Amino acid sequence: MLEDVLVAPSVLSADFARLGEDLKSIETADYVHFDVMDGHFVPNLTFGPDVLRAIKATTDVPVDAHLMISNPDEMTRLYVEAGADMVSFHLEATNHAHRIVSYLRESGVRPAVAINPATPVCMLDSIIEDVDMVLVMTVNPGFGGQKFIPSSVAKVAKVRALAKEHGVSPMIEVDGGVSEQNAGQICAAGANVIVAGSAVFKKDDRGAAIRAIKDAGQLGLAKRA
Numbered sequence: 383m384l385e386d387v388l389v390a391p392s393v394l395s396a397d398f399a400r401l402g403e404d405l406k407s408i409e410t411a412d413y414v415h416f417d418v419m420d421g422h423f424v425p426n427l428t429f430g431p432d433v434l435r436a437i438k439a440t441t442d443v444p445v446d447a448h449l450m451i452s453n454p455d456e457m458t459r460l461y462v463e464a465g466a467d468m469v470s471f472h473l474e475a476t477n478h479a480h481r482i483v484s485y486l487r488e489s490g491v492r493p494a495v496a497i498n499p500a501t502p503v504c505m506l507d508s509i510i511e512d513v514d515m516v517l518v519m520t521v522n523p524g525f526g527g528q529k530f531i532p533s534s535v536a537k538v539a540k541v542r543a544l545a546k547e548h549g550v551s552p553m554i555e556v557d558g559g560v561s562e563q564n565a566g567q568i569c570a571a572g573a574n575v576i577v578a579g580s581a582v583f584k585k586d587d588r589g590a591a592i593r594a595i596k597d598a599g600q601l602g603l604a605k606r607a
């Protein structure tokens with residue numbers, strides 16, 4: 383049976399003054415993507431655990447927290463306690479990835495690792511068997527609305543091949559510049575979770591935007607199968 387393509391709208395592109403309404407407009411999504419930026423790991427600042435707590439009190443859609451922070455060893459706990467359903471931390475930001483993954487697992491939170499565009503796929507070799515998801519950044523992290531880096535398609539295929547070599551099939555999430563236009567190609571290469579900020583929140587009908595991205599991804603995934 384064909385797996386499902388999941389869509390995770392990034393609230394980075396939402397209207398922060400109307401966050402409750404914007405969350406309601408994406409209730410058909412599979413995850414709410416919550417981008418945490420600390421002004422050190424990336425040149426931008428966003429929100430912290432209290433905003434995550436408020437989102438959890440407002441929607442039943444599970445939250446996928448993407449921690450673009452320099453110190454996941456110390457800070458991951460705050461997002462677990464705030465109610466994240468899945469947490470992605472960056473491999474570039476820690477020497478203790480297994481420790482964080484074990485902590486997430488023990489806490490009942492789905493563990494995921496993220497890699498930047500400049501980070502080679504071989505960095506995942508020692509951790510890929512332990513995570514539920516690999517997040518492949520398809521822009522340099524820090525801002526919404528950037529242009530997708532085309533070489534990311536081949537990178538996604540490499541991650542899928544590495545997972546196969548290890549006998550596992552983690553979800554592969556792509557993040558940055560993804561839309562209905564390129565979702566098919568990316569899912570054909572091996573991705574099955576699509577983060578979409580601008581491609582959802584800049585549309586009037588968010589439900590239709592989510593559906594269109596999912597359908598495009600699903601067509602690509604069928605090609606892979």
Ligand SMILES: O=C(CO)[C@H](O)[C@H](O)COP(=O)(O)O
Nearest residue numbers: 523524526527558559579580
């Ligand atoms: O992690 C991110 C940026 O660092 C965001 O999730 C990403 O940029 C989503 O926005 P868009 O779909 O508009 O590119």
Ligand SMILES: [Co+2]
Nearest residue numbers: 417448557577
């Ligand atoms: Co993100």
